[in-house]
Amino acid sequence: MSISGKRHTKRGEPAESAARAPSRMADVARLADVSIITVSRVLREPARVAETTRTRVLEAVRTIGYVPNLVASSLKSRRSGIVAAIIPSVAHSIVAEVIRGMNSVLKSEGLHLLLGDSGFSPQEEEELVAAFLARRPDAIYLTGTTHTRNTRQMLDAARVPVIEAGNLTVSPIDMSIGYSNRQAAYAMTHALIGRGRRRIGYVGQIGRDVIDRVQDRYDGYRDALGQNGIAFSAELTAEVELSYRGGAAGMTALLDSGCDVDAVFCTSDVIAVGVLFECQRRGISVPKRIAITGMDDQEIASQCVPALSTVKIPRYEMGRRAAEMICARLAGEASGKNSIDLGFSLVLRETT
Amino acid sequence: MSISGKRHTKRGEPAESAARAPSRMADVARLADVSIITVSRVLREPARVAETTRTRVLEAVRTIGYVPNLVASSLKSRRSGIVAAIIPSVAHSIVAEVIRGMNSVLKSEGLHLLLGDSGFSPQEEEELVAAFLARRPDAIYLTGTTHTRNTRQMLDAARVPVIEAGNLTVSPIDMSIGYSNRQAAYAMTHALIGRGRRRIGYVGQIGRDVIDRVQDRYDGYRDALGQNGIAFSAELTAEVELSYRGGAAGMTALLDSGCDVDAVFCTSDVIAVGVLFECQRRGISVPKRIAITGMDDQEIASQCVPALSTVKIPRYEMGRRAAEMICARLAGEASGKNSIDLGFSLVLRETT
DNA sequence: ATGAAAGCGCTAACAG
DNA sequence: CTGTTAGCGCTTTCAT
Numbered sequence: 001m002s003i004s005g006k007r008h009t010k011r012g013e014p015a016e017s018a019a020r021a022p023s024r025m026a027d028v029a030r031l032a033d034v035s036i037i038t039v040s041r042v043l044r045e046p047a048r049v050a051e052t053t054r055t056r057v058l059e060a061v062r063t064i065g066y067v068p069n070l071v072a073s074s075l076k077s078r079r080s081g082i083v084a085a086i087i088p089s090v091a092h093s094i095v096a097e098v099i100r101g102m103n104s105v106l107k108s109e110g111l112h113l114l115l116g117d118s119g120f121s122p123q124e125e126e127e128l129v130a131a132f133l134a135r136r137p138d139a140i141y142l143t144g145t146t147h148t149r150n151t152r153q154m155l156d157a158a159r160v161p162v163i164e165a166g167n168l169t170v171s172p173i174d175m176s177i178g179y180s181n182r183q184a185a186y187a188m189t190h191a192l193i194g195r196g197r198r199r200i201g202y203v204g205q206i207g208r209d210v211i212d213r214v215q216d217r218y219d220g221y222r223d224a225l226g227q228n229g230i231a232f233s234a235e236l237t238a239e240v241e242l243s244y245r246g247g248a249a250g251m252t253a254l255l256d257s258g259c260d261v262d263a264v265f266c267t268s269d270v271i272a273v274g275v276l277f278e279c280q281r282r283g284i285s286v287p288k289r290i291a292i293t294g295m296d297d298q299e300i301a302s303q304c305v306p307a308l309s310t311v312k313i314p315r316y317e318m319g320r321r322a323a324e325m326i327c328a329r330l331a332g333e334a335s336g337k338n339s340i341d342l343g344f345s346l347v348l349r350e351t352t
Numbered sequence: 353m354s355i356s357g358k359r360h361t362k363r364g365e366p367a368e369s370a371a372r373a374p375s376r377m378a379d380v381a382r383l384a385d386v387s388i389i390t391v392s393r394v395l396r397e398p399a400r401v402a403e404t405t406r407t408r409v410l411e412a413v414r415t416i417g418y419v420p421n422l423v424a425s426s427l428k429s430r431r432s433g434i435v436a437a438i439i440p441s442v443a444h445s446i447v448a449e450v451i452r453g454m455n456s457v458l459k460s461e462g463l464h465l466l467l468g469d470s471g472f473s474p475q476e477e478e479e480l481v482a483a484f485l486a487r488r489p490d491a492i493y494l495t496g497t498t499h500t501r502n503t504r505q506m507l508d509a510a511r512v513p514v515i516e517a518g519n520l521t522v523s524p525i526d527m528s529i530g531y532s533n534r535q536a537a538y539a540m541t542h543a544l545i546g547r548g549r550r551r552i553g554y555v556g557q558i559g560r561d562v563i564d565r566v567q568d569r570y571d572g573y574r575d576a577l578g579q580n581g582i583a584f585s586a587e588l589t590a591e592v593e594l595s596y597r598g599g600a601a602g603m604t605a606l607l608d609s610g611c612d613v614d615a616v617f618c619t620s621d622v623i624a625v626g627v628l629f630e631c632q633r634r635g636i637s638v639p640k641r642i643a644i645t646g647m648d649d650q651e652i653a654s655q656c657v658p659a660l661s662t663v664k665i666p667r668y669e670m671g672r673r674a675a676e677m678i679c680a681r682l683a684g685e686a687s688g689k690n691s692i693d694l695g696f697s698l699v700l701r702e703t704t
Numbered sequence: 705a706t707g708a709a710a711g712c713g714c715t716a717a718c719a720g
Numbered sequence: 721c722t723g724t725t726a727g728c729g730c731t732t733t734c735a736t
Contacts, residue, residue, distance in 0.1 A: 072729035084484035085493035093445030132436035141437035244655035303596035305632040424713035
């Protein structure tokens with residue numbers, strides 16, 4: 001009944017310090033005392049396996065932390081599980097520039113980007129990490145620094161190069177690249193104060209509780225108020241969808257609350273332009289009566305009327321350098337924990 | 353010297369009508385009368401192979417139309433060549449809704465999206481198709497109907513399900529889904545005429561010569577003019593980058609040409625909003641003096657001030673249904689040539 | 705309901 | 721410079 005399973009090749013002994021190869025079905029099979037094919041069945045057609053066996057196998061899978069190898073699966077089954085989509089352009093998304101930056105580097109290395117959208121949810125991110133890990137990617141790019149415990153665990157176990165991008169962190173999983181969202185928000189709010197604004201509203205994206213970047217921007221806003229002796233007022237804050245509509249809704253909320261705002265700090269350009277549109281609809285003069293600031297410096301910021309003051313973040317650069325770090329790692333160079341602070345810069349235009 | 357190479361499995365005889373499996377290195381090796389590993393080397397480290405051999409192998413590769421199998425390569429070399437990127441959102445890109453729509457379906461099937469950006473270039477698209485084919489995708493999603501001869505050839509040879517999305521075509525490679533860009537542009541221009549506009553400018557994206565959708569929109573615009581007895585004037589047209597800046601530049605060009613425009617038909621919302629911004633900068637009243645129309649109905653169209661008249665295209669739906677067609681095909685259903693016309697609708701708002 | 709054997713198409717390791 | 725051998729980790733096919 002037992003599996004003879006010994007690797008034919010000379011993988012390091014278990015005790016060796018060398019990077020262990022990921023576990024295989026054979027490992028699971030041995031632990032569960034079944035044959036390899038049974039493990040395969042449990043994973044693909046659980047109904048065909050007796051309940052007791054199934055439970056035992058599933059437990060073994062969990063103990064080992066087994067992640068199926070879809071590459072092997074694809075080879076044999078002739079199904080890669082991949083749909084290749086070729087699109088004309090990813091322009092005008094906040095993440096578009098990052099993707100372009102990454103591709104500019106990856107292309108020359110023959111690497112391809114498998115893209116997953118977590119919808120700002122760490123839970124969703126965890127599922128994507130699990131799914132992607134099965135394809136044995138050469139590296140993983142994660143947005144931000146907020147991840148579930150499981151995500152970190154899987155990533156550690158997989159021993160795959162990981163880069164967290166978009167924010168700074170003192171405890172990176174592996175590599176990281178970004179800028180200080182807190183300082184950026186602080187600087188922008190501070191600039192508003194410097195121009196004489198005192199009743200500064202905050203219109204930010206929903207999800208402060210789960211997303212590091214959003215929380216940091218909020219903290220930066222409050223830091224600036226606090227350090228300038230301006231009282232914080234919950235009435236002056238609104239949490240909204242990340243959209244033009246969201247910005248408009250936020251502005252409406254601030255206005256309806258009756259608090260006499262003279263500026264609105266927004267956590268993104270899209271929200272800020274939404275705020276601007278709402279002001280235009282109401283005939284509120286910008287920046288005379290209300291100043292507005294965004295973050296990201298997307299193209300619209302420089303084009304809208306009046307042009308939006310915002311924080312410029314080198315997104316293309318972020319993608320490019322993230323990819324470079326990945327490539328360097330894959331090439332065996334630079335194995336140290338690499339963290340890069342890209343910085344940011346204030347772009348003061350007409351809305352302030 | 354010759355290769356014993358006979359497949360151990362019972363693939364259909366060459367003459368059989370069943371779908372042939374893709375060619376392997378062994379096929380190339382046999383034709384070039386070398387060993388398999390030599391083929392492998394020619395492809396990966398050409399320098400290590402004698403020039404004459406190399407030439408012979410390369411020729412065999414070409415004759416056969418061999419596309420390497422990166423899945424097998426990945427399994428052996430333990431390098432998948434894939435970088436998995438997990439991002440918080442692909443919102444606000446023109447293609448974002450399509451991607452979201454596709455993912456909503458693919459997710460439940462355990463399928464993943466490999467994304468490539470062709471930058472509106474059929475040449476680039478060809479290279480991406482070649483690269484992606486090597487990963488043996490279960491299906492390929494292409495934007496538009498303009499493709500190089502080579503692209504079609506590779507796709508035919510690969511016998512992979514292909515869906516062309518975004519425009520209608522009478523000669524699809526395989527499946528297709530979209531709407532009539534020409535009719536949409538015609539309808540919008542016609543609506544402008546119906547509201548009394550006569551000096552209707554055209555501000556469109558560069559690339560009419562290579563991109564079906566752009567050409568079709570231009571044709572639709574001219575159709576409408578022609579059928580209403582309005583003379584076409586090249587002075588009234590501008591080809592610009594697909595950006596807010598591009599729209600502004602286009603408006604500037606029309607104004608500078610001295611032709612007295614009273615409306616501007618734009619081939620995208622982004623361009624249209626750019627035009628609107630330029631009007632605002634110049635104090636030109638919209639729609640009083642100049643009417644503006646866009647295409648796509650992106651979020652900004654309903655939010656900008658005044659709200660933009662545009663053509664609504666069901667992009668999420670397009671992605672969702674494209675993915676459904678792919679899944680149906682993979683499940684063995686619906687093997688016929690499937691073409692869907694999603695239609696479009698005019699959304700007349702304040703800029704007209 | 706479970707297992708054994710075979711091999712997907714390629715590349716690493718080692719000849720020669 | 722070229723070839724032989726031995727698998728990568730799975731799933732297919734055929735048994736039991």
